[in-house]
Amino acid sequence: MALYDAPLLFGFEQESTENLSFIPLVVRFNLDRFGQRISLEQWRRLPHGDRELLARFPVEDDVAIEPNFDQALAEMLRTHADARPETFTPDGDPIWAHTDVVPETVIRQSSLCGIGSPSLGRWSELSRFQRYALAKLSRKADVNHDFVPAMREFGLAD
Template identity: 40%
Template sequence: MHLYERLPIFVFEIEACENLTYITMAIRFNLDRTGRHLSLKDWQALPYAAREALAGYIPGDDDFPARLDQLVSDHLGRSPDTAGDAPDMAWEDTHALPPGLLAQCALADLAPPSVADWAGLTPFRRYVLTKLSRRTDKQNHCFVPAMLEFRLAQATL
């Protein structure tokens, strides 16, 4: 069975995250939600089994922080870093589209979703689009695939 069939990984993440070389969006959500930071270097220093264990937590799982602390302590000999910058919480607002999302839509030449469609997304999906929209000067290569996967854009032939 493929990893993406048993872990919370979006289709647009499969290529980058199938072997857990990169941090999945579910892990990023859990890190941001708990005020923790794990660098890509530290993530890749964890044994594969530890990365797989962390990747198995669904977004918002309350047991994630304790397991993360334990695995980082066991394998890296320290506690996880606390996040320096506060994460962008614009995804929590269901009454307005985040500015970064509007910028990414413009860069991709996509019509932005309606506020109603934005509000209809799960909090985790709103988080993902906000995270993918952090940069407003350069198009994120995962943004359009995520918009397509979340049915907020249509493929053109």
């Protein structure tokens, strides 16, 4: 398992993560995949180098990632935050993994933002991580300030 050379941040996240003060989508993706949850307070208690390392873990399917991510996160939290990640059973069939349907939440968020939702063809062309990002950004009923920039970055909006 190889780490990315630098934190994997989407362009639209560069400003919103404020130099990793907020949990980037790459970390959220791996937390969700491996059934772990941490608070923003716990994230911010980690040294910047640890946050950067967690943001360098791959988003590809690789069985070697899980124990390394789990162990790294647990050790970092224990050492720097005197905490443990909350665990849960990950969704075995998340909607963002499907290429045969655009999630209702993405359609709703597009409407809230006044833009067209992705066509099924364009949705299916996105990477798993891009689909995850849009689904994550659209999970709440309020407008997400990163949704339109993400749609633009992924070539889905003008």
